[in-house]
C-alpha cells in the first residue's frame with residue numbers, strides 16, 4: 239500500500255518515515271510538510287497537499303491542528319482514509335472530523351501506543367469500581383517542546399473516567415481553587431520539562447488509601463509503530479470513525 243505522511247519533517251514524521259520504510263506492506267511513501275525542503279528526500283515531498291500527484295491508500299498525520307481542514311478536504315475529495323495522530327483539537331475541529339467521517343474512514347487517537355490504549359480500558363474499569371468512593375486526579379508529564387496541555391492522552395483518560403461517572407468536570411491545575419475539593423471533579427495536572435516522552439498517572443484517592451494506574455512511554459517509536467499499524471488496518475475501510483481500540487480489537 240501507499241502512504242502519505244503529513245508532517246514528514248517533524249519529530250514524529252521522521253520516525254514514521256523510517257517505520258514505513260521498514261514495513262514490507264508499504265511499497266510507496268509520499269510526504270507533505272509546509273516547511274520541508276523536497277530536495278532533502280528521495281521520495282516525493284510537497285509543501286501543499288493540493289499539489290500531490292501520486293495516489294495513496296492512507297494518510298498518517300503528525301502535524302499541527304491548523305492543518306486539519308486541508309487534510310480533511312484532501313481525504314474526502316480523494317476518498318482516502320486518514321489516521322489523525324495530531325493532538326490539541328478544539329470543538330470545531332472535532333465537528334469537522336465528525337462530518338468527514340460520514341463520507342470517508344477517519345481514525346483519530348490522542349495516543350497510538352498499545353499500552354496506553356489498554357490503560358484507557360483499565361481506567362474505565364477502575365472508575366466503575368472505585369469512582370463513587372474516590373477523588374480522581376490525573377498527572378501527565380511531557381518534554382519541554384510540547385505545544386498543548388493537557389495532553390491528548392490525559393483527555394482520553396479523563397473521558398474513560400467520565401464514561402462511568404456522570405457530571406464530572408475537569409479542573410486544570412487548580413490555580414486559585416483553594417476551597418474544598420468537590421466530588422464532581424477530575425483534577426488535571428501537566429508537568430513540562432526536558433525530554434520526557436510521556437508519563438500518565440490516574441489516581442483514585444480514597445480515605446487512607448490510593449490506587450494509581452500508570453503508564454510510561456520510553457521512546458516515540460511506539461507511536462509511529464501504532465500509527466503504521468492503524469494505517470494498514472484503515473486502508474479500504476468504509477466511512478466511519480475509528481480509534482486505536484478498533485485496531486487492537488479491544489472494544
Ligand SMILES: NC(=O)c1ccc[n+]([C@@H]2O[C@H](COP(=O)([O-])OP(=O)(O)OC[C@H]3O[C@@H](n4cnc5c(N)ncnc54)[C@H](O)[C@@H]3O)[C@@H](O)[C@H]2O)c1
Nearest residue numbers: 245247248249250271272273300301323324325348349350
Ligand atoms: N497520537 C499520538 O500518539 C501522538 C504521539 C506523539 C505526538 N503526537 C502529536 O503529533 C503532533 C506532531 O508532533 P511532533 O512532535 O512531530 O511535532 P513537530 O513540531 O516536530 O512536527 C510538526 C510538523 O508539522 C509541520 N507543519 C506545521 N504546520 C503545517 C501545515 N499547516 N501543514 C503541513 N505541515 C505542517 C511542521 O513543519 C513540522 O515538521 C503533535 O500534535 C503531537 O502532540 C501525537
